[in-house]
Amino acid sequence: MAPELSVTHRVVRFDLPGHGGTPAGLIGPGATIADLAGLVLTLADSLGIERFAYAGVSLGGAIGQYLAVHHPERVSSLAVICSSAHFNGAKPWQERAELVRREGLAGLAETADARWFTPGFTVPELVDDHRNADPAGYAACCDALGAFDIREDLHRITVPTLVVAGREDPATPPAHLREIADAVPGASLTEISGASHLAVVERPEAVLAALRGHFDGHARRGMEVRREVFGDAYVDRAQTRQTPFTARFQDFISRYAWGEIWTDPTLTRRERSMITLTALVAHGHYDELALHVRAARRNGLTPEEIGAVLLQTAVYCGVPAANSAFATAQRVLAEEEA
Incomplete structure (x- = not known):
């Protein structure tokens, strides 16, 4: 998804401590979402990025909410994907952290498909990455999830906010995303059918279209102009006929033809x-x-x-x-x- 977004945006991705190439020692036992948000700001500072749009999945979505509440001057817009304003309290995460510190991640990796995807869908490389993560870093992230509850502060998020739910997500059910959307002023909610917790992997076209519509001003303005020129009835029919196969093309038309070319004031x-x-x-x-x-x-x-x-x-x-x-x-x- 990052390559597609990078056509119109500078995209910066980061790995959580203990995942990918990020050292586990950046956080330790008792870590908080504030600690992880601080690492994101340090990364942005090192790249000379003062203000940025932020999209995060699950734990990444929690980091985004924290940034929007506590560092609103740094966040221009926010997308919270398959995440929550709380993760059902500390106890289950404390137990998971203790298990991982004691036995490693092999056992959790065996159940990853059931937690992440709808039945019959898998991405073996992601499961392998999960298995190979540093247990100390993973456990510290569990500590952060267990301590996180930002429900009382959601009304303080003032940036444009998109909330995306996977309709079959058992980890952060759609009700959790609706709770965020209801509490954040002006937030919009998109529920994606046929998707579980990692909707970005299972239904990438649908998530990409939602992100582009949220982050890309050309797409929003393009859809407005398209409606003005063709009329609501025609555009509504086109949207109704849209499928996962045609979604990227429809997004391309809205962004490029209508959002850039038809909005150029050089010609009437x-x-x-x-x-x-x-x-x-x-x-x-x-x-x-x-x-x-x-x-x-x-x-x-x-x-x-x-x-x-x-x-x-x-x-x-x-x-x-x-x-x-x-x-x-x-x-x-x-x-x-x-």
């Missing part, structure tokens, strides 16, 4: 409609031409002006192409008039 929408009609005629895209004839009317072109554009295409794109274009436009304009 009338001018963009005329250019678009010409390009569609030139390439014979008559189904798309019908859609953009309707859009041209919404953008202020008269039927006479549309006819003049199509007549121009007869000279530069060819009479047969213009003939088909006139037939398409005449049908659409008649439907619009009716």
Whole structure:
């Protein structure tokens, strides 16, 4: 997911202490979410990053909530994914920490699939990474989860906040994410079907689309412009037909075509409609031409002006192409008039 987000953002990822290449000794027994949040700020400082958007899964989501509450000047927007404002108290985490310190992570790794994924889904590399984590670092992270409860402070989060839940997540059930969304002013909630605790792995396209919609201003503005040009009914139908297979393409259209090109003030929408009609005629895209004839009317072109554009295409794109274009436009304009 990071490579896709890095197309439009500078993406910085970090490993928890004892995981990946991060030393376990950065935290110790009795560690807190505040300690982990401090490590994130130290990392940002070392990279010269003063303010940043933050997305975190599970324990990472807890760190994000803490940062947004206690360091609001550093966080520009927040995404909390498959996480919670509390993790059911200290006792189960104390027991897990003691078990890991005593026996290591092999036993927990055997149950990772059931805790992380829906039945039948697995990612062996992630389970291996879990098995190979440093027990001391993992146990200290358990201590931090056990001590975490930020429910009373959620109302202090003022940055734009997205909350994402996996509908089949037993570790942080959707009710936990709804609790966050209800308490954070203006927060939005997305529930993803067919996903458990690691929704970012199991349903990456859906999570990516949600993150882009939240973090990427081009996507938000693009969807607004798309609705203004095509109308709510058309865009709603397109959204309804969206599938995991087409989600990335729809996101691309909203971000790039509508969020960057159509919002450029150099040309008016009338001018963009005329250019678009010409390009569609030139390439014979008559189904798309019908859609953009309707859009041209919404953008202020008269039927006479549309006819003049199509007549121009007869000279530069060819009479047969213009003939088909006139037939398409005449049908659409008649439907619009009716």
